[in-house]
Amino acid sequence: MDGTIIISIYVFVLAIFAGFELITRVPPLLHTPLMSGANAISGITVVGALIIAGAGDSGLSVILGFLAIVFATINVVGGFLVTDRMLEMFKKEERKK
Amino acid sequence: MSILINIAYLLSISLFIFGLKFLGSPRTARKGNLLSMLAMLIAVLVTLLDRQIVDFVYIIAGIILGGLIGTVAAKKVQMTAMPQMVAVFNAFGGLASALVVIAQYLRFPDQTVLSNAVTIPLTLFIGMLTFSGSLMAFAKLQELIKGSPITFSGQKILNFILHLAILMLIVLFVLNPGIDRLYLLLLVLFISGLVGITLVLPIGGADMPVVVALLNSYSGLAAAASGFVIDNYVLIVSGAIVGASGLILTNLMCKAMNRSLMNVLFAAVGQETDPGAAAGKRVVTRYTPVDAAMILENAQSVIIVPGYGLAVAQAQYALQDMVELLQKNGTSVLYAIHPVAGRMPGHMNVLLAEANVPYDLLKDMDEINEEFQTTDVVLVAGANDVINPAAREKGNPLSGMPILQVDQAQSIIVIKRSLSPGFAGVDNGLFYDQKTMMVFGDAKEMLLKIGANLKKE
Numbered sequence: 001m002d003g004t005i006i007i008s009i010y011v012f013v014l015a016i017f018a019g020f021e022l023i024t025r026v027p028p029l030l031h032t033p034l035m036s037g038a039n040a041i042s043g044i045t046v047v048g049a050l051i052i053a054g055a056g057d058s059g060l061s062v063i064l065g066f067l068a069i070v071f072a073t074i075n076v077v078g079g080f081l082v083t084d085r086m087l088e089m090f091k092k093e094e095r096k097k
Numbered sequence: 098m099s100i101l102i103n104i105a106y107l108l109s110i111s112l113f114i115f116g117l118k119f120l121g122s123p124r125t126a127r128k129g130n131l132l133s134m135l136a137m138l139i140a141v142l143v144t145l146l147d148r149q150i151v152d153f154v155y156i157i158a159g160i161i162l163g164g165l166i167g168t169v170a171a172k173k174v175q176m177t178a179m180p181q182m183v184a185v186f187n188a189f190g191g192l193a194s195a196l197v198v199i200a201q202y203l204r205f206p207d208q209t210v211l212s213n214a215v216t217i218p219l220t221l222f223i224g225m226l227t228f229s230g231s232l233m234a235f236a237k238l239q240e241l242i243k244g245s246p247i248t249f250s251g252q253k254i255l256n257f258i259l260h261l262a263i264l265m266l267i268v269l270f271v272l273n274p275g276i277d278r279l280y281l282l283l284l285v286l287f288i289s290g291l292v293g294i295t296l297v298l299p300i301g302g303a304d305m306p307v308v309v310a311l312l313n314s315y316s317g318l319a320a321a322a323s324g325f326v327i328d329n330y331v332l333i334v335s336g337a338i339v340g341a342s343g344l345i346l347t348n349l350m351c352k353a354m355n356r357s358l359m360n361v362l363f364a365a366v367g368q369e370t371d372p373g374a375a376a377g378k379r380v381v382t383r384y385t386p387v388d389a390a391m392i393l394e395n396a397q398s399v400i401i402v403p404g405y406g407l408a409v410a411q412a413q414y415a416l417q418d419m420v421e422l423l424q425k426n427g428t429s430v431l432y433a434i435h436p437v438a439g440r441m442p443g444h445m446n447v448l449l450a451e452a453n454v455p456y457d458l459l460k461d462m463d464e465i466n467e468e469f470q471t472t473d474v475v476l477v478a479g480a481n482d483v484i485n486p487a488a489r490e491k492g493n494p495l496s497g498m499p500i501l502q503v504d505q506a507q508s509i510i511v512i513k514r515s516l517s518p519g520f521a522g523v524d525n526g527l528f529y530d531q532k533t534m535m536v537f538g539d540a541k542e543m544l545l546k547i548g549a550n551l552k553k554e
Contacts, residue, residue: 005212008325008333015321015334019341022114025121028436028461031346031443034120035313036183037130038342041113042190042316044137044335047144048197048327053159054150057204064200066155072193073163074170075186080134081171082182086447087127093455 033086040079046072105143106331112136113335117342123456140331176451177408180309180441184235187309187316191227194220194319198326199282207275213326214271220322221282222263222289227315229293234308237297238440244302252299253363259292300362303520306441307350307361314343346442353436353462355488355498381516384534386543389476389510390550392534396473398429400465402501403449405439406479412541413452416478419548420454426551431458433465433475433501435483466502475506478540481519486526494521509533512543 026034049072053065113136119129145156174182198220236242263285270281300308317339324332351358393399401420407413420430432454438445446459460468469475477484484503488495503509504527511533518524527533536543 004328005325008328008330011330012321012325012333012337015337016341018114019117019338020345022117022121022338023342023345025118027121027123028349028434028443029123029446029456029459030120030126031349032179032439032441032447033126033130033443034117034342035310035346035442036179036186037120037133038117038339039183039186039190039313039316041133041137041335042313042320042339043186043193044140044332045190045193045197045320045323046137047140047329047331048201048323049159049193050141050144050156051147051149051327052197052200052204053155054145054152055204056151059203061200061203062152062155064196064203066159068193068196068200069156069159070163070166071189071196073160074167075190075193076137076167077164078167078171078182079186080130080137081168082174082179083130084127085171086176086179086450087123087130089447089450090123090126090456091450091453092123093457 030087030090033083036079036086037083040076040083043072043075043079046076102143102146103330105139106329109136109140109143109331110334112139113338117338176448177411177440178239179444179447180305180439181235181238183313183441184231184238184309187312188228188231188235190316191224191231191312191319193224194316194323195224195228195286197323198224199286201326202279202282206277206279214274215267216322216325218263218267218270218282218285220319220326221285222267222292223315223322224319225286225289226293226296227312227319229290230297230308230315231293231312233294233297234305234312237300237302238305238309244305246301247298252295256292256295259288259295262288263292296362301520303437304354304361306437306439306444307347307354307358309441310343310346310350311358312343314340314347317341317343349436350442353499355496379529381529381535382531382533384510384536386536386538386546387550389512389534389536389543390547392474392508392510393423393428393476393547394426394551396423396428398431398472398474399423400431400433400468400472400475400506402433402435402475402477402480402484402503403438403445404478404480404483405445406481407540408439408445408448408479410479410540412478412539412544413448413454415541415544415548417449417452417454419544419551422548422551431460431465431468433469433503434459434461435480435501436462438480438483462499462501469502469505472506473508475503475509477503477509477511477513478544479512481513481525482521482523484525484527485519485521485523487523493523495523503527504530507532510536512536512538512540514539 116133321336
């Protein structure tokens with residue numbers, strides 16, 4: 001087995017632990033924005049799609065890459081914007097005292 | 098050059114982590130989301146510097162098209178439809194990962210590295226499963242297909258066979274390097290799609306928060322898996338974090354319903370019940386909105402328990418108007434939010450925030466449960482199972498589910514259309530309690546009437 005896969009697995013497992021630590025601290029109040037924001041982050045696949053669509057190959061792989069860019073970008077842009085729209089609505093009470 | 102790119106990727110990963118950290122408090126959450134956006138922007142721009150990329154036509158076209166669709170969707174969507182929106186975005190994320198690995202295989206079909214031989218079909222499986230499962234969840238949430246569980250005989254056996262088939266295809270893929278294996282991948286694609294559909298079909302409408310959270314986790318794992326295929330740590334780390342986030346939310350939702358994930362996925366809870374059967378001959382105290390207004394006016398402290406029915410009736414604005422009148426009167430008002438009060442985790446908070454309810458008045462279950470004892474009036478609008486005291490008893494579908502301790506308050510006003518039991522099909526004893534006043538009718542109409550009667554004073 002090649003070495004890079006082992007490092008990748010290390011990185012993956014450590015990132016899962018980091019994710020658990022981070023997300024456990026998010027209060028239930030913000031769980032919906034958390035979910036749509038995390039959802040947008042999962043659109044990071046767009047990075048893979050860019051490499052494929054821009055490789056200068058011809059044929060099916062470029063078309064698949066293009067479609068992947070479209071779907072991943074919808075995921076990223078839509079996810080972040082709708083999260084921002086929600087977070088904008090969360091306001092603190094204005095105390096009149 | 099490659100080192101610079103990797104350092105930029107590391108910066109991007111760090112910004113994602115800070116972004117999520119800032120999401121831990123409503124004061125900094127918006128900044129956190131902006132940091133995540135910046136992280137994504139850096140990742141994309143840096144990737145474009147990669148030597149491998151020589152042709153920008155498809156890239157620019159794809160980003161513009163996707164960006165436009167995403168922007169319009171994000172601006173237009175109603176807050177009640179957020180779960181559907183997240184489901185669709187999940188579907189697209191999963192599909193994108195699946196497309197990426199197929200394309201990667203087409204580019205390098207002769208690769209013999211063992212790790213890639215495993216990760217390519219595996220990524221395809223997770224991605225397609227996320228895609229079809231999320232679309233099914235969308236169809237259920239949007240009520241394109243009926244929300245109650247759809248079951249058929251042999252479902253579990255079929256599920257088992259499908260998973261076994263996937264496993265065998267992965268083994269075949271690994272064992273046959275050097276030949277054209279595209280047909281194997283297409284089989285994986287097709288069967289994974291079926292797995293997603295059979296996963297979501299037997300799950301009832303009220304269990305959708307769990308499923309949406311789970312699929313959210315899968316879409317992250319799909320991204321991470323495709324990171325293994327193209328050897329990219331940004332994908333692996335971001336995907337893993339999203340995977341973890343989805344799992345935590347899935348777990349929280351399950352706990353809030355006192356069910357195991359296995360039970361949610363396979364027990365097909367929420368078959369249509371006969372509403373007439375449960376209603377006994379017990380007596381309820383029936384009140385008019387005028388009576389309710391009077392009781393609320395005399396209260397020092399009020400807790401409001403909103404349920405999803407409130408949002409469906411678009412009554413949150415009428416509620417907020419009424420609450421503002423009470424607050425002017427000097428009454429302290431808090432909101433008690435059960436974890437499963439909406440159609441996705443935290444959904445009810447967003448719906449109330451949209452109606453200008455300040456977030457510091459929104460209290461989650463653990464925070465508010467001690468307050469009920471010292472509260473004069475609890476106003477329940479559109480909630481049922483989450484306040485059913487039957488959850489404390491044994492031997493019914495609600496047993497053991499954590500509930501809002503509404504019955505400990507001095508008096509309770511419940512706005513509801515009828516006495517019919519909630520999703521779990523368990524009659525709610527609280528409605529027959531002597532200190533409970535039932536106001537029968539549409540939530541919005543009744544809240545408007547209560548508000549109107551408050552104004553006259």
